[in-house]
Amino acid sequence: MALRFSANLSWLFPELPALPARLEAAAAAGFGAVEAAWPAGCPAQELRAAAERARVRIALLNTPPGDPEAGELGLAAVPGRQAAFREGLEAAVRYARAVGCPRIHVMAGRVPLGTDRAAVAGEMETTFIENLRYAADLLSQEDMIGLLEPINNRITDPRYYLNTPHQAAAILEKVGRPNLKLQLDLFHCQIMDGNLSRNLETYFPLIGHIQIAQVPGRHEPDSPGELNFPYIFEFLESLGYTGYVGCEYAPKGETLEGLGWLRSYWESRGLQHGGTSKAAK
Secondary structure, three states: OOOEEEEEOOOOOOOOOOHHHHHHHHHHOOOOEEEOOOOOOOOHHHHHHHHHHHOOEEEEEEOOOOOHHHOOOEOOOOOOOHHHHHHHHHHHHHHHHHHOOOEEEOOEOEOOOOOOHHHHHHHHHHHHHHHHHHHHHHHHHOOOEEEEOOOOOOOOOOOEOOOOHHHHHHHHHHHOOOOEEEEEEHHHHHHHOOOHHHHHHHHHHHEEEEEEOOOOOOOOOOOOOOOOHHHHHHHHHHHOOOOEEEEOOOOOOOOHHHHHHHHHHHHHOOEOOOOOEHHHO
8 A cells, every 4th residue: 555645844844934824725735634643823713724725634743842932842751840741742632632632742852951862761660651641531532642753862952852663662561551652763763773674563453544755865865875774665565555745854955856755756656736545537
């Protein structure tokens, strides 16, 4: 079965200022789904109306980052911020419910400034597990999935707490909730561990969402870099992956001009613009 791609509106179409306009541009480019980080400043009713007009699904949103001015990027694993985490989670659930989004990336957060990662690792894991159990219970009431995304600490974010699929899988096992899954961004996975085929096989039962970008530039999948995306796409198909593949990359130029890789994928699978069967036309 052909893969389904989701346009990350926090990264694609930066030439357009607002999320609804980016959503409409994504739909015009053939995407059937979109995703975004925390949609600050965009009322839920505006995004939902744009999605309904464009007949596009909203596949994924993030929890709020916390206080960006204080250097926060998520709160779920940050000791002492449990109340703020719950408040943000509840806001994310309300927003997701309003726009019909079934998945929320529960952002772990950063190792607090001035602390040693090893010294606070145990306390952060305990905090993360407690908050994830709370999140899973709340999300289950809405029939939503919570996602954990490892973010590399070699290049992108040296202080981010959750860094590898192995670490995420161990935490998911300790939490023990079926509506929490792994969000595997292959950009981060390649930087931290490589060995993508084996990692995809190993963690496939846990995966609830996949994201892509070329390494190391974090640009289009067909830009120069380490990853062979035609092979990766075939491998995901062979595994039977039916979720979305989120396009979380920085376009090197105009977003539409950089979507040749997607048009080539559709053409190679005998699909028309938008990834639908030519036979269904």
